[in-house]
Amino acid sequence: MAISETQIDNGIFRVTKWVIEPGGAIPMHRHEFEYVVVPLVNDTMYVTNADGSEIAAELRIGQSYTRPAGAEHTVANRGTATIVFVETEKLS
Amino acid sequence: MAISETQIDNGIFRVTKWVIEPGGAIPMHRHEFEYVVVPLVNDTMYVTNADGSEIAAELRIGQSYTRPAGAEHTVANRGTATIVFVETEKLS
Numbered sequence A, B: 001m002a003i004s005e006t007q008i009d010n011g012i013f014r015v016t017k018w019v020i021e022p023g024g025a026i027p028m029h030r031h032e033f034e035y036v037v038v039p040l041v042n043d044t045m046y047v048t049n050a051d052g053s054e055i056a057a058e059l060r061i062g063q064s065y066t067r068p069a070g071a072e073h074t075v076a077n078r079g080t081a082t083i084v085f086v087e088t089e090k091l092s
Helices: none
Strands: A002-009 A013-020 A025-030 A035-039 A043-049 A054-059 A065-067 A072-076 A083-090 B002-009 B013-020 B025-030 B035-039 B043-049 B054-059 B065-067 B072-076 B083-090
Touching: A002 A025, A013 A025, A013 B035, A035 B013, A035 B083, A083 B035, B002 B025, B013 B025
Parallel strands: none
Antiparallel strands: A002 A013, A013 A083, A025 A072, A035 A065, A035 A083, A043 A054, A043 A072, B002 B013, B013 B083, B025 B072, B035 B065, B035 B083, B043 B054, B043 B072
C-alpha cells in the first residue's frame, strides 16, 4: 500500500510525503509538474515507466533528485522496509 | 559551523543540503526565492529575523514547511546534535 500526505499546496509548491509499505506501489501516474524528491530512507525503489522500461532508483537519506514534468510511471517497494520520501512539485 | 552542499541547480530548482553543527549558524542571509525545507532530524532551530525578532522552529523529520521570497534571517543550532535539512528553492 502507498499513502500520501499533502503537506503544502499553495499554488507555488505542492509538497507530498509518500509512505510505501513493503510490497506496496504507487500506481501508474503522470507528473504534470517538475518535481524534486528528498528520500527519508536508504532503500531501492523500482520505477516502471509507461513504455515498460524499468529502473532501480537507489534512495539515500537527504540525497535529492529531480525529474521533469511528463514523467509517467509506477513506483514499487519490493523490499522489506517502509519507503518514505517527500516530493516537492513546482506548480507555477 | 554550517556546511551547505548544492545537490541540484538547474535553473528550475536549486536544492541545497544544510548541515549545522551544535553551536553553528547560517549567517544573516536573504532568500531571493520561495523555498521549501524538508528536515532530516527532529530538533529546534533558532531563526533570528533581520528585524531582530526570533522564532524557535521545531523541525520534524519529513515535515516540510515553506517560506516566501524575501525572508531574511540567521539560523542557529543551539543544541547538542547536528541539524540537517534539505532546502528546495524555486528559481523560475
